[in-house]
Amino acid sequence: MYKRWFFSDTVLSLSRSKQLAYIGVVTAFTVVANTFFEFKLADVQFSLTILFSALSGLILGAAPGFLACFLGDLFGFLLHPFGAYSPWVGISTGLIAVIAYLIVTFLPLRFRGGLQVRLFIVA
Secondary structure, eight states: OTHHHHSOHHHHTSOHHHHHHHHHHHHHHHHHHHHHSEEEETTEEEESHHHHHHHHHHHHOHHHHHHHHHHHHHHHHHHSOOSSOOHHHHHHHHHHHHHHHHHHHHOOOOSTTHHHHHHHHHO
């Protein structure tokens, strides 16, 4: 019962090795998002990291999504540093994954278009 709070149904239906593979692939996607889908324009930095963080939470669940986002931010910094490393960025992207998963999974909107409303709230 409580496993559903932390893991998505997709991850729960897989073996341990496939679960680790999923987490590794999503971590790689977040590394790519942190490294290559970020750019600076004057003093403003644009990034698609939040989109990939929310998607990782929706695919993996709260706990593995948080782990994938945190590790993706850490490895992305190691590959392409923009300045001093701040662990708060990894924690915040991990929390985006947790919040996205919890909203889409447990917000009880049982009407036509309820999924779209939940995704809009996440966005």
